[in-house]
Amino acid sequence: MYRCLQLAKLGAGYVAPNPMVGAVLVYRDRIIGEGYHKKYGEAHAEVNCIGQAAANGLASLIDQSTLYVSLEPCAHFGKTPPCADLIIRHRIPKVVIGCRDPFEEVNGRGIEKLKAAGVKIELGILEENCKELNKRFFTFHIDHLPYIILKWAETKDGYIAPQTPPPPEGGILENPRAGRLFISNTYTNRLVHKWRSEEVAILVGTNTVEYDNPELTTRLWHGPSPIRLIVDMDLRLPDSLNIFNRQARTIIFNRLRHEEEGNLLYYQVSEDTSLVHQVVNALYQLKIQSVMVEGGAKLLQSFIDEDMWDEARVISNGQLAIGKGLKAPKLENFVRREGQTLLSDTINVYSKQLTG
Secondary structure (H helix, E strand, O other), rough: HHHHHHHOOOOOOOOOOOOOEEEEEEOOOOOEEEEEEEOOOOOOHHHHEEEEEEEEOHHHHHHHHHEEEEEOOOOOOOOOOHHHHHHHHHHEEEEEEEEEOOOOOOOOHHHHHHHHOEEEEOOOOHHHHHHHHHHHHHHHHHHHHEEEOOOEOOOOEEEOOOOOOOOOOOOOOHHHHHOOOOOOOOHHHHHHHHHHHHEEEEEEEEHHHHHHHHOOOOOOOOOOOOOEEEOOOOOOOOOOOHHHHOOOEEEEEOOOOOEEEEEOOOOOOOOOHHHHHHHHHEEEEEEOOOOEEEEEEEHHHHHHHHHOOEEEEEEEEEEOOOOOOOOOOOOOOEEEEEEEEOOOOEEEEEEOOOOO
């Protein structure tokens, strides 16, 4: 099952809204085939695994082997035929499953179908590891919410940015990067772009776009760029900014209009209710399973204050202090899950402290 998880991770960033899945076919303690779900709409892990065994000239051993798979095989027709039917057709006698699939079209139906065909099932092997791998998928289908990751970089003395003057009326700063503070180092920046490639969307506020004019892509890493989500309530951002360069789908949350122009969606929200909850609900309706909120400080803090987050990734530069500026957000009710150091930067990952 560990090998299934290793394989499944190779699909990160490419398979959403499907889950990441890995499969291994074992004959007498020897792997004769393995596979993973590589891209949304294409063959599932079980198909690739069984296909590899056949391609290796080992088709005669398939009906004497055990199939290990990190998530319950599907039992419905979607973009591809049911994997449970494939397993039954190949007469695989035993299937070891990491965890059940919470998607309503599956959710035990794959297991029931296999059992009804006489397949022996072993369920719950490395179950928590398998659920952790697909935490975005599970959160979306069980809690009916996107998985929300907060991310920011802060100085040694707890600032996220220097104090900067507002941009000119109706425009942006002439040279926005001139006063920009680069907190994280080159290696950490590359890691952040890797993180972006693993999420469906990335969210920033108006001020971040005005001051930084970011592209919000994965230009420092291979892999797909996320959907760009921008909060611009009064639609004051000029179309000369990088977010309008059509390199990625872009959604602008605003209070003025709701319409679509090519890969740009203007999504209207109300000023009368919580912006955070409106954005989160919109992401669920748009079937966006995960989002990384990258700033600015006000937007990040609003997600914290409304307790709408699952994970926070905080980059701290231990060598940089600026004395004054814009204070970094403050987490509440959290536990530290992991940490690492990249030269000047310490990267800590936090989760919410569950109560009750």
